[in-house]
Amino acid sequence: MGTFSAGSESPPILDPDEAGAILVACCDPGVDHALRLVGETWFQAGLSPEQIDHPWSPVDVARLRSVGGTRLLDALDELVTGVSRCRVRH
Numbered sequence: 001m002g003t004f005s006a007g008s009e010s011p012p013i014l015d016p017d018e019a020g021a022i023l024v025a026c027c028d029p030g031v032d033h034a035l036r037l038v039g040e041t042w043f044q045a046g047l048s049p050e051q052i053d054h055p056w057s058p059v060d061v062a063r064l065r066s067v068g069g070t071r072l073l074d075a076l077d078e079l080v081t082g083v084s085r086c087r088v089r090h
Helices: 016-026 029-044 058-089
Strands: none
Touching: 016 029, 016 058, 029 058
């Protein structure tokens, strides 16, 4: 998620703050489930709740992957595709 605007000299394709606002306001069951799964995985990985909305370090990502596996990857994919789906609805 941190790669949306990191290291680019041109404007980002997707603003993470805008994407978050779209997803939270969407009321899409798939998005809601994915958000819940990412939060639960973050908690199960023992990561600080206050850091979930900050850029994820490689160590954080490794811990998340080891705890969440493919379910986490599917949830992240749902969030990315959910931005487009929800943006069209609103």
